[in-house]
Amino acid sequence: MIMKKKFFMLLAAFVITFISGQFCLTDIQADVQDITVTPIVNDPNVTDKFQIIAQPNHVYTVKMSFSNFGPSTARLRIRPTNASTSPTGQIIYSEIIKSGTYGLKVAFRDMVSAQVVTLNTNQTKELSFNIKTPPESLPGFIMAGFYIYDLDHPHDGGLKVPVWITETNKAVGGVLILDGIKPQAVNHTPVINVNLSNNQPGLMKNVTVHMTLRRKGLLELFNLGFKPVNADQVYKKIAPNSNVPVAFDQQSLPIKPGIYQAQGTARSGKTKWKFSGSYQITQKQADAVNKNCNNLQSDKTVLYLMITAALLLLIMFVIWGLWSQSRQSKKLNATRQQPPNAPRNSRYSSHNRR
CATH class of the missing domain: 2.60.40.10 (Immunoglobulins)
Structure with missing residues (x-):
């Protein structure tokens, strides 16, 4: 009996604690x-x-x-x-x-x-x-x-x-057009949105979008810096006269200013659209987004290139120094090997003979 009484007392205490916790959670x-x-x-x-x-x-x-x-x-x-x-x-x-x-x-x-x-x-x-x-x-x-x-x-x-x-x-159909790109902080994570838009007062359904985003720059010419990224998205519904964002998550890398090119296609049933355009992300836009993001991983590509260039310059300077030193040494040796009383030219020798 004592054990049963203790069991029921513990059970009642647990229930009261659980209910109190629920009320406190709701109140907060x-x-x-x-x-x-x-x-x-x-x-x-x-x-x-x-x-x-x-x-x-x-x-x-x-x-x-x-x-x-x-x-x-x-x-x-x-x-x-x-x-x-x-x-x-x-x-x-x-x-x-x-x-x-x-x-x-x-x-x-x-x-x-x-x-x-x-x-x-x-x-x-x-x-x-x-x-x-x-x-x-x-x-x-x-x-x-x-x-x-x-x-x-x-x-x-x-x-x-x-x-x-x-x-x-x-029923009214919709039309998709490319409407620029915009960097954005989503849940404190950097994202680049390639914005399509439905500019007609018609609801669209089951739209499949494939989009590629790349950056134009000196580093990108050498396959460095921003890597081209792809996105495939299915939109079950697209509202009339609305923006249609295609999001590219930057994986905690900060937004870089520059010229970005977006290319892609969209399909709804038998209708197909093609998109292509270049747009600029300014330094101000990039700074505003990066400021609102957490745990950003800095892109060290430029730093690595600067270190590599510095090492190459150092190696070239050392090689030039060794080559210059070797050249001076050869000249010095050639001067030392010449006899001290040797005639300087034929005119001098002829004059002495007379």
């Missing part, structure tokens, strides 16, 4: 995971987004329900934005997209205003958003949404509620 995090967002829609078959068959110059009201199940008050910002494409081919809503970006005529942020809502613990609120379409005809498919994040923890991620707007519900 208190992030957007404690928030639920529910779009209020009339269609029972579509519960995760708003789908609007819109007309020009109309106002459409959508409603969402926000609930806070966390242990503390949450301040949420609901930010309208257009969909964009991640380097792994995912549709995301966390970027700020403005009108004119990647051929986008009207940004979703210009159709509806952002809002901020404060939720106490175990509180639910319902908010309405008025979406006003532009006066002109809608350009194809607008793939937009609301991005919801905690203002007190903006880097903890966010939630999304997609909003799909179309006028004719007719």
Whole structure:
């Protein structure tokens, strides 16, 4: 009986400790995971987004329900934005997209205003958003949404509620173009993005991209310095009017300024695109990225070349010195071997005979 009582006491203590630890962990995090967002829609078959068959110059009201199940008050910002494409081919809503970006005529942020809502613990609120379409005809498919994040923890991620707007519900294709390169620090690691862009208001699916990146420079002419790198990426979806980054991880090597050349192809079904272009990474851009990266391994190619050149110069100097010393020694020996009373020339000898 005593053993059983001790066992149950230890078990109870373990359970209490585990539950206390869980509550403490939740209290520390208190992030957007404690928030639920529910779009209020009339269609029972579509519960995760708003789908609007819109007309020009109309106002459409959508409603969402926000609930806070966390242990503390949450301040949420609901930010309208257009969909964009991640380097792994995912549709995301966390970027700020403005009108004119990647051929986008009207940004979703210009159709509806952002809002901020404060939720106490175990509180639910319902908010309405008025979406006003532009006066002109809608350009194809607008793939937009609301991005919801905690203002007190903006880097903890966010939630999304997609909003799909179309006028004719007719499928529109996309077109990929090469849109430059950009160095970037991703999770404190240097990355060079070769940016493609879909400049049409159409959703693209199952796009395969092959890209090669090389640097133009003196070292690269001798197969030194930046080595050509390849990337093969499959994008399951590419958002309309969005950037399509092809990421090249620099493997902890710092970004080097210079001229970079990107070449590649993309294929979607029977459609194929070819890309080629040269772009510059400035010293300022390289320094800004390298400053935000950790554990960078310095490229010692130039140092090794300088050491090699110094050794070659030293060897050449030693060889020249030995050759010069040998030449002077031969001259000196030739001078010593000449008789001291030998006639200097024939005129002198003839004069003496007379």
